Amino acid sequence: MINFKKTIPIIISFMFLGTSCNNNIQYSTSTVSTVSTLDETYITESTSVSTQDTTTAEPISKAQEVLDSMSLREKIYQMFVVTPEALNDGEQVLEINDTIKNNLKNQAIGGVILFSDNIDSENQTIELISNLQENSNISLFTCIDEEGGYVARLGNKLDTSQLKSMKYYGENPNEDDAYNIGSTLAQELKKYGFNVDFAPVSDVDLSTSNNALHELNRCFSDDPNIVALMVENVVKGLQDNGVSATLKHFPGLGSSSGDTHEGSVFLTRTKQEFETQDFIPIKAGINANVDFVMVGHIIIDGLSNNLPSDLSSDIVTGWLKNELNFNGIVITDSHSMEAITDNYSSGEASVMAIQSGVDIVLMPENLEQSVNAILSAINNGEISESRIDESVLKILNQKDKLGIL
Secondary structure, eight states: OOOOTTTSEEEEEEEEEEOOOOOOEEEEEEEEEEESSSSEEEEEEOOOOOOOOOOOOOOOOOHHHHHHTEEEEEEEHTTTTEEEEGGTOOOSSSSSHHHHOOOOOHOOOOOEOOOOGGGGHHHHHHHHHHHHTOOOOOOOEEOOOOEEEETTTTTTTTSSSOOOHHHHTTTSSSSHHHHHHHHHHHHHHHHTTOOEOOBBOOOOOOOOOOOOTTTTTTTOOOHHHHHHHHHHHHHHHHHHHTBBBBEEEEEEOTOSSOOTTEEEEEOOHHHHHIIIIIHHHHHHHHHHOEEEEEOOEEEEETTTTOOOOOOOOOOIIIIIIISSSOOOOEESSSSSSSSHHHOOOOOHHHHHHHTTTTTTTEEOOOOHHHHHHHHHHHHSSSSSHHHHHHHHHHHHHHHHHTOOO
């Protein structure tokens, strides 16, 4: 006799053998289980059912769906941000035309950047950006350099908030003021249709002979901790209000005395100097989850393989991605600058940038040459298609985050 008072559950399985009319043997299983407590015993009977793996696969993201639908050439185009003029045979653009429409349909560019020459009035700017988006198969990053102070494409042309120089705000550093800079910029940029601001400048003002930064008062301070405080909160102000921020110019232009717009700039500096000065505001921006980091063209003696920083895997992948753990979008500074055009063809520079770990090339001198060069590099095994997919998925995810995909 079975003692059902025992507290250890007893499971008895009975196997019933059945025979079908074609004499094939089939099995079914009936299970009797007992569950005991000190006072009562419950007997339950259940019939086991053959089970299949009903685990639901993770839903494919919208970005992945778009990526899967794209040709290789379309994916490569996503890795470029160009001026409207690059879509219009070099002619100034204030409004969209059939040439631009056709190029937008045939070239799945990642984004456009507008300068003062593209801005004439409030309504014209809004209409231009709206029409660019409307005629793109994949929504665009619409970018602008709107730092405040000297570099203000909108502020210098239209009736927008006239922010003072970043040096002015850095003289009395304040989290709230920095956040308000970002939020003010974002609210005005969104009104016109911009979704990416190439700001704030995260460079530390270390050289009084830097005519591209110091003389234009574009840096917050020569104190990296003040720059970090201001950069972190400008980033938050921009991105909390729906516009992606961009730290620039990694790994740091503040100590240089040259201008990469005009040619190669060489810098003799130790990695420790970068770590104890330039990287402090960069880390603050990354900790604030900045969406973009722009890599400049400076050549660092002994550290960048005698290459512009944005073409050096030691700088882009080694320092920025691996050491500083930046997982957002890496974009080059303009590839129309003479630091690039004097030394590389458009195709060479674009291929090298992708190989270094860059996600987006800004303003290649010749878009078609760059796209074809990357396509050839893939066909030759110099760049893998998975490397392209990695960047394009990141780009598409960011567009989804901005609500434009």
